[in-house]
Amino acid sequence: DAGVTQSPTHLIKTRGQQVTLRCSPKSGHDTVSWYQQALGQGPQFIFQYYEEEERQRGNFPDRFSGHQFPNYSSELNVNALLLGDSALYLCASSPFMGEQFFGPGTRLTVL
Amino acid sequence: LAKTTQPISMDSYEGQEVNITCSHNNIATNDYITWYQQFPSQGPRFIIQGYKTKVTNEVASLFIPADRKSSTLSLPRVSLSDTAVYYCLVATGMEYGNKLVFGAGTILRVKS
Numbered sequence: 001d002a003g004v005t006q007s008p009t010h011l012i013k014t015r016g017q018q019v020t021l022r023c024s025p026k027s028g029h030d031t032v033s034w035y036q037q038a039l040g041q042g043p044q045f046i047f048q049y050y051e052e053e054e055r056q057r058g059n060f061p062d063r064f065s066g067h068q069f070p071n072y073s074s075e076l077n078v079n080a081l082l083l084g085d086s087a088l089y090l091c092a093s094s095p096f097m098g099e100q101f102f103g104p105g106t107r108l109t110v111l
Numbered sequence: 112l113a114k115t116t117q118p119i120s121m122d123s124y125e126g127q128e129v130n131i132t133c134s135h136n137n138i139a140t141n142d143y144i145t146w147y148q149q150f151p152s153q154g155p156r157f158i159i160q161g162y163k164t165k166v167t168n169e170v171a172s173l174f175i176p177a178d179r180k181s182s183t184l185s186l187p188r189v190s191l192s193d194t195a196v197y198y199c200l201v202a203t204g205m206e207y208g209n210k211l212v213f214g215a216g217t218i219l220r221v222k223s
Contacts, residue, residue: 035211042214045210092154099157101157
């Protein structure tokens with residue numbers, strides 16, 4: 001049984017560009033959460049999707065948006081990239097209200 | 112969500128028992144205490160969760176005193192592969208499975 005998978009593994013963008021990160025949840029999980037982890041800090045909650053809707057949102061600007069597909073996979077989109085958006089982006093999946101399992105993350109570097 | 116405080120870093124040697132204490136003075140009645148482990152360039156991994164007294168699994172033990180204002184993660188006989196960042200989280204039963212609030216964590220370095 002595959003765990004949570006994320007793509008791509010690494011990504012380099014320049015300021016002002018847009019990026020899309022992808023996440024496939026663990027089998028049987030219907031809820032996907034996204035976190036941003038800056039170097040040396042703990043992960044910070046961005047938002048959570050369930051039944052293709054955003055259920056909860058952390059303190060992130062509207063440049064951060066997401067989507068969940070009928071197969072429960074999810075995308076994180078970031079527009080107008082800033083240098084400060086450089087981070088490890090983590091996806092976590094769970095059954096509804098259950099334990100979250102994290103993927104390996106996507107390392108985004110903004111130049 | 113209750114704020115947590117834990118040491119920034121700890122050093123240990125292989126074979127020793129390591130105890131990492133977390134302070135959560137404002138813990139609410141419904142809050143559970145959860146610990147995660149994270150290796151470099153990987154996502155956090157759930158270690159253990161408890162509400163009160165003592166919980167033990169194959170990886171660790173969690174000790175929670177009666178007032179629940181602190182908790183201690185105990186790792187028996189650590190090895191080099193236990194070098195990681197350990198996060199203490201406090202979340203309500205209703206919020207568990209929703210957003211997780213991570214602090215800075217404790218960097219554990221195990222030496223040979």
